[in-house]
Amino acid sequence: MGELRLMKGNEAIAEAAIRAGCDAYFGYPITPQSEIMEYLAAEEPHKRTGMVLLQAESELAAINMVYGAAGTGKKVMTTSSGPGISLKQEGISYIAGAELPCLVVNVMRGGPGLGTIQPSQSDYFQATKGGGHGDYHLLVLAPASVQEMSDFVPLAFDLAFKYRNPVMILSDGVIGQMMEKVELFEPRPRNTRFDQSWVTTGKTPDRERNVISSLDLDPARMERHNYDLQAKYLKMKDKEVRYEEIECDDAEYLLIAFGSASRICQKTVKLARQKGLKTGLLRPMTLFPFPEKIISKLAEKVKGILTVELNSGQMVEDVRLAVNGKVRVDFYGRMGGMIPTPDEVLKEIETKLTGG
């Protein structure tokens, strides 16, 4: 068993970054995730593993530092929250276009604009549909516990290098700020086992020089590049879907929720079953690729689906696409930092799904 610690979600991300062999972190303070950089600074990772830490002058600078560092083949990351993630979108689009690996963590707060520093899940569209300009996707992981804040970091780096694609950990202020027991994984080497022939570390005699770019003015070549990207996303949809089923086997009513909302729904499942309502919970752990096959399958046997989110209804659109009209899909959400209680969600099941 690994080392056990009581940690904040933000601290777990930071500790996991050091243990996962991250080479460099570039960030800029923003609530509710400033603890990530503060924890890293206090840990002095340059002494532990040689990891570099730099507080940039803005989120724009930070993501472009990531762009540069990722081009050298290193494991690099940045973290922020809503407004800062919006600023990073230009860089993320370029990184996706240039096919470089990196990790971006979004500890979501409520928007739009400056919004609030309270937790929210309102960046689902931005994270899963691209976010910046152009036809691209991030691999998006949605942790629901402090444990997963730690576990998803090495997974994210592996996926980033495997697909040469930016990976986002889409967390929120609840998971970032709450403290839970974490079993930490054993430290990993900083080098990666994946192919590195594309990096800008000089030209070896056996290959052409590498130039990092997302530009191609030849329309036919650009289209081919786009088809290659799309093929990559299809492969992700085939291989990388992750989800958790909680009491789905005999469920007549199905809740679908990710991240902190899924924690609330876990309690609702218990409350509903105490009342005799056979309720299950499907928790997507990857938001892109989205677990559409299992949702489609479950839709065939349940009487109704309720999607619960801390927003005005974003993931529910993907749920409805997956269900494709097979069964009624309802939505319940709260916004702007408001967090529903398990009882509130239970009431929604009773009024919307069971008709009682």
Add this chain to the structure above:
Amino acid sequence: MTFEVKSDILKPEDFKLEGDVKWCPGCGGHAVLAAIMKALPETNVKKENVVFVSGIGCSSRFPYYINTYGFHGLHGRAFAIASGIKVANPKLSVWVVTGDGDSMAIGGNHFIHILRRNINVNILLFNNKIYGLTKGQYSPTTPKGSITKTSPDGTIENPFLPGELAMGAQGTFYARVVDTNIQMMQDIFVKAARHKGTSLVEILQNCVIFNNKVHEEITGKEKRDENQLYLRHGKPMIFGKNSDKGIIQSGSKFVVVKIGENGVTKNDILIHDAHNPDDTRAYMLSRMTLPDYPVAMGVIRDWQSDIYESLLYSQIKNARKNSKIQSVDDLLNHGNTFRL
């Protein structure tokens, strides 16, 4: 732009708002707020023609605390927002309230460009040399070697001096004040408002929680007379408890001298010329730091140059005047027309 309302109509209380000012007790911001409320009536501007614009940070909560129009914008972008406001509606008296993180880090680019364009906007830069709102990370003005939450071994970055940056960006008005002297702030804010062009006032502000006494060497009662040089246009650069020290120029450098020693008399001391088109001395004054020099306070540079929006509107006026089209009939009948 002139305004017709007499100054005696408004009082500082007219700019007060009901409700709490949510800065920490002891924050330097309270004194700045008091000073601006005293200064605004002197600027002869109607309350409804004043707008305070801010970015993000503790300083940027300012628009919530003053009874004028307000605009709480994006981190670092207040200068761009203010540029938009002033260019679209030059009648307004536009004030930007920003901090060392907001203006020197994420907003550094917009900061130099508003100064370069010389748009007639007043900037109050709260410089507490720390990120207060996010609870204590270093900023671009934090002294090198400082231990903060994100620099446990000390910062390794060279800090910006806002004045140095402003001079480099061709700023036409730059003044420095301390948050412990409300009278000084009030005087300088009025001067900043009267200057035509971008006015930058750097306020050495204390952050009582995350960077307490950061300016103590400059503002402390025991040291301030020895460590501050309060500049007045046309007056010699004399400072010290007994007014016996001054600045002379030797070659390309300023030198601190004592009057009465080594044959130095009062007549040898440099006279401050804030209106000098050449900004060399303003640049040198803005760069003076302890312990070799006193820190320059007051109006360091106040030079009248072209204002962006004036040039812009005169171009529009000229274009109208010189246009062949002066009426709707002209418009309908100009160029290739034909009768059916």
